[in-house]
Amino acid sequence: MRKFLRAAGAWLDDRLGISDTIMPLARHLVPPGAKWSYVFGSAALFCLILQVVTGVALTLLYQPTSSEAYQSLQFITHQAVFGRTLRAIHYFGASGMVLLVGVHMLRVYITASYKFPREMSWVSGVFLLFLTLAMAFTGQLLRWDSNGVWSAVVAAEQVGRIPVVGTLAARLLLGGDTIGGQSLSRFYSYHTLLFPAILFGLVGLHLYLVLRNGVSEPAEAGRPVDPKTYRQWYQDMLKKVGVPFWPNAAWRDIVFSAAVILVIVALAVGYGPPELTQPPSPARIHANPAPDWYLLPIFALFALMPARIESYVIFIGPVLTVLGLLALPFISNAGERSPLRRPWAVFGAGCVVVFMGSLLLLGEQAPWSPKFDAKPLTANSVHSADPAVLRGAMLFSKKGCLYCHLIDGHGGHRGPELTAVARRLTPGELRIRIVNGGGNMPAYGGVISEQELAYIIAFLNTRK
Amino acid sequence: MNSPDLPADKAPQPAVDAADQQAADHELSAPRREFLVKLSLGLSGVAALAVGVPVASAVLAPLLQPDPQTWRKVGTLTDFAVGSTHLVKFENADPVAWSGVSSESAAWLRRDSDTAFTAFSVNCAHLGCPVRWEQDAGLFMCPCHGGIYYKDGSVAAGPPPQGLTQYRIRVAANHDVELLTAPVPITNITPT
Ligand code: FES
Numbered sequence: 001m002r003k004f005l006r007a008a009g010a011w012l013d014d015r016l017g018i019s020d021t022i023m024p025l026a027r028h029l030v031p032p033g034a035k036w037s038y039v040f041g042s043a044a045l046f047c048l049i050l051q052v053v054t055g056v057a058l059t060l061l062y063q064p065t066s067s068e069a070y071q072s073l074q075f076i077t078h079q080a081v082f083g084r085t086l087r088a089i090h091y092f093g094a095s096g097m098v099l100l101v102g103v104h105m106l107r108v109y110i111t112a113s114y115k116f117p118r119e120m121s122w123v124s125g126v127f128l129l130f131l132t133l134a135m136a137f138t139g140q141l142l143r144w145d146s147n148g149v150w151s152a153v154v155a156a157e158q159v160g161r162i163p164v165v166g167t168l169a170a171r172l173l174l175g176g177d178t179i180g181g182q183s184l185s186r187f188y189s190y191h192t193l194l195f196p197a198i199l200f201g202l203v204g205l206h207l208y209l210v211l212r213n214g215v216s217e218p219a220e221a222g223r224p225v226d227p228k229t230y231r232q233w234y235q236d237m238l239k240k241v242g243v244p245f246w247p248n249a250a251w252r253d254i255v256f257s258a259a260v261i262l263v264i265v266a267l268a269v270g271y272g273p274p275e276l277t278q279p280p281s282p283a284r285i286h287a288n289p290a291p292d293w294y295l296l297p298i299f300a301l302f303a304l305m306p307a308r309i310e311s312y313v314i315f316i317g318p319v320l321t322v323l324g325l326l327a328l329p330f331i332s333n334a335g336e337r338s339p340l341r342r343p344w345a346v347f348g349a350g351c352v353v354v355f356m357g358s359l360l361l362l363g364e365q366a367p368w369s370p371k372f373d374a375k376p377l378t379a380n381s382v383h384s385a386d387p388a389v390l391r392g393a394m395l396f397s398k399k400g401c402l403y404c405h406l407i408d409g410h411g412g413h414r415g416p417e418l419t420a421v422a423r424r425l426t427p428g429e430l431r432i433r434i435v436n437g438g439g440n441m442p443a444y445g446g447v448i449s450e451q452e453l454a455y456i457i458a459f460l461n462t463r464k
Numbered sequence: 465m466n467s468p469d470l471p472a473d474k475a476p477q478p479a480v481d482a483a484d485q486q487a488a489d490h491e492l493s494a495p496r497r498e499f500l501v502k503l504s505l506g507l508s509g510v511a512a513l514a515v516g517v518p519v520a521s522a523v524l525a526p527l528l529q530p531d532p533q534t535w536r537k538v539g540t541l542t543d544f545a546v547g548s549t550h551l552v553k554f555e556n557a558d559p560v561a562w563s564g565v566s567s568e569s570a571a572w573l574r575r576d577s578d579t580a581f582t583a584f585s586v587n588c589a590h591l592g593c594p595v596r597w598e599q600d601a602g603l604f605m606c607p608c609h610g611g612i613y614y615k616d617g618s619v620a621a622g623p624p625p626q627g628l629t630q631y632r633i634r635v636a637a638n639h640d641v642e643l644l645t646a647p648v649p650i651t652n653i654t655p656t
Contacts, residue, residue, distance in 0.1 A: 153648060160650035182560060282569055283554075284594075400601035400603060442612045443620065
């Protein structure tokens with residue numbers, strides 16, 4: 001028996017080329033000293049595998065038609081065995097993948113690993129980044145509730161800003177003039193077939209390039225890349241001090257990736273998947289569509305941008321970003337790689353992180369959104385017995401002022417806080433502002449009566 | 465790779481002759497080779513095109529068959545008091561059977577007088593979020609980025625670059641109020 005197994009093993013080894021082809025690949029020499037900073041790319045790859053596995057499992061339960069998707073999501077979340085956890089793992093896995101792809105890219109940028117001869121690794125990586133975001137976004141749409149439906153509309157409006165072909169592009173995205181059965185079918189196809197196919201091709205290329213050009217050696221100050229001598233130097237270095245990829249370098253990748261996946265599962269069990277909102281009807285207007293956290297910074301950016309330039313930036317911004325990223329390894333192709341010698345690059349990367357982080361925080365708070373559920377001011381919070389003032393306070397809520405203005409901790413954040421407005425503005429000035437509006441404030445002149453205006457001013461005049 | 469093999473010219477002569485002979489047997493004449501290259505590329509091209517037409521049609525389907533528009537009943541005259549504003553729900557022009565509730569749309573319908581109606585798209589002209597009519601304030605407000613419109617649909621404040629789109633409304637002989645369906649309004653930066 002043992003003899004037979006050994007023979008079968010030898011036969012397979014010969015026909016499949018395990019010791020001839022695969023093992024040399026696994027044990028190919030890599031530069032020594034590649035420490036924990038090298039693990040993010042492979043962790044992103046493991047997240048992708050996690051997403052494929054959990055995604056396939058979800059397709060067993062999910063109904064990709066507009067009329068049934070919502071119910072099947074309810075089923076997955078509340079009835080299917082471990083369905084809730086499965087959905088949650090897929091959600092946190094997506095988060096993890098976006099995060100790790102981002103961190104991997106930052107690491108590559110900070111250590112300038114994109115320089116000669118690894119330009120194409122960077123270029124394919126840029127495409128992988130955007131494909132990851134496209135997967136993240138279409139995945140969010142497959143959560144086909146009212147938030148999903150309205151997010152699709154918002155996306156269509158954004159592609160509508162493409163010059164000349166905007167409307168066509170928006171139609172193509174929605175699958176027609178309006179949201180409908182065809183919209184979800186298309187998003188489902190993109191998310192489960194088209195994008196993954198491209199993703200696998202690009203990941204294959206990305207990995208092949210690592211074998212072709214070798215893993216970049218840890219950067220060292222004072223050892224610039226010279227395209228003329230680099231390849232020779234790299235080969236010599238490998239011969240002298242290279243270590244086999246497996247297991248000397250790969251153990252860290254695997255340990256870190258396994259830890260990442262365990263964290264994702266723990267988060268999934270602990271927090272569960274994002275709640276479903278109302279059914280996917282575009283006639284349900286009490287929706288406030290916001291993307292999942294990974295796209296919130298972009299969402300916040302558009303909310304904060306001056307309205308005059310925004311329509312152009314929605315189109316030009318992404319185009320310039322992609323072109324800039326693609327151009328990077330060709331603009332700076334040789335020279336120092338060490339972050340110690342490239343302080344501006346490190347500073348720039350830091351700025352991007354801080355910028356994105358702040359946008360994310362702002363996006364969570366969404367101070368630009370009117371607070372429709374602001375509680376009306378009560379006699380208590382008004383501190384006054386004057387009937388005119390009380391009427392003014394009541395009108396302040398009724399006319400929507402409170403949605404955007406904060407008074408004593410009540411109300412929205414869109415406009416300036418008015419808790420002590422009478423210290424800043426005289427009744428005359430208040431009147432001008434309310435009647436004429438300006439910027440983000442509507443001109444209430446044509447909306448409220450003279451009498452109502454007088455009450456509101458009387459109320460505001462007590463706020464000091 | 466530097467192989468330790470002998471250069472070809474130092475290899476034993478007879479072997480080379482035999483190999484040459486064999487290679488010559490299999491070699492194609494230049495015109496024939498050219499023809500076969502063209503044939504394989506050309507035929508693959510035709511095959512790709514034959515498959516590509518239906519595939520591209522599926523991809524571009526939304527652009528190839530513009531959706532029709534149709535009048536939909538949203539109520540009767542007695543449902544709407546003069547001066548009031550209502551959210552009306554209707555079915556899109558040409559829903560597929562598996563649309564479910566996602567083929568519904570809504571509009572803000574106001575009865576201006578006995579015979580005149582105005583209907584606004586619920587889609588904000590900024591990024592398409594659903595605007596709400598605030599009856600007491602007499603304004604449309606958008607939850608997404610605080611876009612605000614006056615009751616005539618013109619921009620009152622915030623980021624929207626243009627006013628709310630309107631639907632066409634007609635009152636049929638039997639007093640049905642009908643709305644002409646329309647695409648989701650897409651704001652462009654270039655005039656169309
Ligand atoms: S979508 Fe209405 S203000 Fe942005």
